[in-house]
Amino acid sequence: MQGTQNLNALEELVRQSVYRQLGLDKSTAATAPNKLLVNISARHCHLTQEAVEILFGEGHQLTPKKWLYQDGQYAAEEAVTLIGPRSRIISNLRILGPCRDINQVEIAYTDARALGFDVPVRQSGDIEGTPGCMLMGPKGYFKMDKGVIRAAIHVHMSPEDAAHYGVKDKDFMQLKVHGECGLTFDKVFVRVNPDFKLEVHLDTDEGNACGLGENTVCELKKIK
Template identity: 70%
Template structure:
């Protein structure tokens, strides 16, 4: 595969690819209505977010998370550290990845099939909305942490910058639709909108949702108001 030259920006490369595809299809490139940034859809596997105090309790005094893989959103990463989750009836998930950096609250995000395997009945919630949710026990190499709440199934959501929100005509807290094409194509009706200057345009769905629509690199995806 040919390497892009350093003089071409990502946006320029994407524009050239779009023009090439439309040319092959014998169609005109739509004028004046191009999104300012490319849409990325990622499947978010089960993971947890922890406070600095929780990390120290699980991994020892003074311990800090070590980045293993940087994620699409600026400054976010999958840490080298993982924990064991103990759910109802002592059922466990080992190697539950921690995502960094640390947050003020502790939250575990599972897919529906994860919850079934553990014996949970977990609600679909926006990140940070953990009141009235089930708890669990987390075990690390230096200790354990009992949470009285914080286990959720994360609602599908989209991160976007203000320029993206302006393009789509939405604001923080709105809902959008996401159409996924293909043999198992589906439409998600409630994609929650999050807007911040620090965000890049990215939709997060969980593993169950990604598998249900057979999301892959070749999937055609459209975000609509």
């Protein structure tokens, strides 16, 4: 127990030192109730149970492969092949579980260009007017008439986090990423739910553009 307390104290001292060197706002960073995580969300899809059974066989259930940071969410063992315009494909497209009530594919801008898609930036679930695609699994094909998007940058947070940052559900915030390739994202969509942990999701293009790494210092700010 004493060793854990000493480690926590050391981590806090290092954190405060970094904040001072970078000039971060301690009121919204060092004193935040929960640690901010900024993660890259690689291309993936969300499927209904109906789609899963068409692709993998009647009665098939998704099998968790890796549990994600948000409680109850996981990357499944199952993956599919995405067939885009002019028969260009992305193989091994990971399914994230559990099943949802809509089918949605989330890819980055580079993926869309490679596939020949004109894909809009959307919030998750906002799929009207988006392009569709064909998915191929070991047991069949599933045609999506819509649902291929580039997911907008967003932050998951609890009501406690929202109160600390002075924001509410569906607001926008800024994310400043420090480092050699540091930059600021100005339209981070806020999602507030009691079950959420504080986490920002970027896609692979956005993560690569700012040089995001495991130890990259990031700062979440309310837009003034």
